[in-house]
Amino acid sequence: MQAADIMTRKVLTLSPDHSVKHAACLMLENHVSGLPVPDDNGNLVGILSEGDLLRRAELGPAAWRGTESRRVKDPDIFIKGHSWRVGDVMTPGVVTVAEDTSIDRIAAVMTAHDIKRVPVVRAGAIVGIVSRSDILQAIAAAVPEVTAAGDQSLRCAVLARLCSDVGLSKDAIDVTVEDGTVSLFGEVESEAKREAARVAAEAVSGVGCVTNKLRVGISSSLSERP
Incomplete structure (x- = not known):
C-alpha cells in the first residue's frame, strides 16, 4: 500500500x-x-x-x-x-x-x-x-498472509519468517509442527530475540499455538560453537 x-x-x-x-x-x-x-x-x-x-x-x-x-x-x-x-x-x-x-x-x-x-x-x-x-x-484492514495447509508447509513458513524477520540462522534453530502446534528449538543470543521468535512464529497464518523452547546462550548459531 x-x-x-x-x-x-x-x-x-x-x-x-x-x-x-x-x-x-x-x-x-x-x-x-x-x-x-x-x-x-x-x-x-x-x-x-x-x-x-x-x-x-x-x-x-x-x-x-x-x-x-x-x-x-x-x-x-x-x-x-x-x-x-x-x-x-x-x-x-x-x-x-x-x-x-x-x-x-x-x-x-x-x-x-x-x-x-x-x-x-x-x-x-x-x-x-x-x-x-x-x-x-x-x-x-490488513489481510493475513495465506500459507499452504499442512504441517510441513507451516514449518517452512515459520522457518522463513524466523530467518527473514528476526535474523536467526537455520543452523541455530529447529522448528517442528504437529497438528498446527509449533515448537521452537535451538539457541539465541538474547531474551528479546527469543520473544521476537515467538511473535514471528505466531504471526504465520495457520499456526495454532507456539511452544517456545529456544535457549538464551552466548552464541547465536550452532556453527559458532567450538
Whole structure:
C-alpha cells in the first residue's frame, strides 16, 4: 500500500495570514491536531500543530517564556507566544512524502521525526495527508498472509519468517509442527530475540499455538560453537 491508497484527499488548510485563534477554532471544530499551511500559490510552507500552540501568551507567562536559561531574551519564543499570525507560529520545513511512498516508509518517517501526520505533496503542492489514524486503519484492514495447509508447509513458513524477520540462522534453530502446534528449538543470543521468535512464529497464518523452547546462550548459531 502507498500514500495514495490511505491518505485523506480533502485536506483542511490554513493561510499564513490566518489568525492563531481561527486556527485553534478550526482544529477544535474538525477534531484534528494539526493543519498544513500552503502559500498563495498552493505550495506547502509549514504546518501548525497543537504543539506549536503550547507556548502561547494566552496561557500565561510560564508557557511562552520557556526555560530559565532562555527566558524572554529569545525573540523566537516571544514571537511564537504573541504573534496572531499563523505564519509566525507554524513549524516551517515540513516533512512530506510523495503519493507513491509505501506505508511502511511513512510509518518509519513518523517514528523518526516523532510526528502525527505527514502531508502528501505533488510538485510542492499538497494533495493529501496521512495521519496516525490512517495507519491504524490500514493495520485493522490488513489481510493475513495465506500459507499452504499442512504441517510441513507451516514449518517452512515459520522457518522463513524466523530467518527473514528476526535474523536467526537455520543452523541455530529447529522448528517442528504437529497438528498446527509449533515448537521452537535451538539457541539465541538474547531474551528479546527469543520473544521476537515467538511473535514471528505466531504471526504465520495457520499456526495454532507456539511452544517456545529456544535457549538464551552466548552464541547465536550452532556453527559458532567450538
